[in-house]
Amino acid sequence: MNSMAIIRGLARSPHFAGIxxxxxxxxxxxxxxxxxxxxxxxxxxLQPSDAVWLIADGRVEVRRLQGYEGRRLEVALSILKPGMMFGHVSLLSEQPRTATFVAASPGALLRFDRKSFSSLLADRQQAGAAFRRAVILALGNQLHAVNQLLDLFIQDSGDEIESRRELLRAALDGAVQT
Amino acid sequence: MEPLELLLTLPMVAGVPPADLKRLLEVAEPVSVAKETLLLDVGDAGNDVIIVLTGGFSVELGQGSTMLPLAFVGPGEVLGEASLFRQRSPRSARARAVDDSLVLRMDAGTLDVLVREGNGVPRALEEAVMRTLARRIHDSVHAIDGVLSSALDAAQPKSAFQRLRELFTR
Known part of the structure; x- marks a missing residue:
């Protein structure tokens, strides 16, 4: 039964703990x-986001475009594990995706298409409240991690990162203005 | 302008009945914040959320010559949102007033009271928080990608690459 599999997938996620x-x-x-x-x-x-996914089983690779020895490559920089959510930042910020997501193993995803995602966000019942809280929890964790990474950039004493600090500042200034 | 009039101008709470906004002002008193005041600091326990009514704040990381301005938060926007649902997790950035400002500050308990009363403010706040967080993450990740691309093209790319890979995958 798909319904039971979906409920089990939700229950596995720390974002829905205790629901x-x-x-x-x-x-x-x-x-x-x-x-x-x-x-x-x-x-x-760079494609517009049309859905949000929660990993029920398996792993998903996140690939980002990086420069390397003068070439531009999509590099796998992180692996998402069961219970993790992706696609929500792009959908909520109404910006194209900044990464490519590729299945790294056999598995199953819970897919919320744009319409379903919007319906749940607007839902006034307990399901909507729990879903909104889960999305905010995922976003809060993600922003915390991003800030920690930025902080490490700032605190790094190595010449290599030091020389990039102005670039980081400029990039952030540009990002804030957009 | 009176706080209620200010609230009524904010798109964030458009559609929330005025009676609910009046109730919000009963449980969350407006607080004046002088220019240059550090309203939130890195490492502080995060158990409240702040709605900016007037003025504005710079969200920053680092200090002095290494300070990075991450975002400007103005009227109708929210501060402290990343910590609100993470159960008193410490703040990961600071917020400094760039102008004399007026804010509404409330803790999670106050929000719970409003939820139990069926007040429309918490749901409006949740929607605003989701969009604010998503925008900040998108902007920061976009910036980090740009910097990493530059760093990886530098003279010693491997050390940076390996280090950042560790950071992304831990």
């Missing part, structure tokens, strides 16, 4: 189960 099964059931009505195979692209960088 009663009947509330998870309300959320599950808005999701579909999407199987994935290794190497399968899930979302592509």
């Amino acid at each position: 009663p099964t009947e509330v998870l059931h309300g959320i599950s009505m808005h999701a579909s189960l999407q199987k994935m195979s290794p190497g399968e692209p899930i979302g592509t960088r």
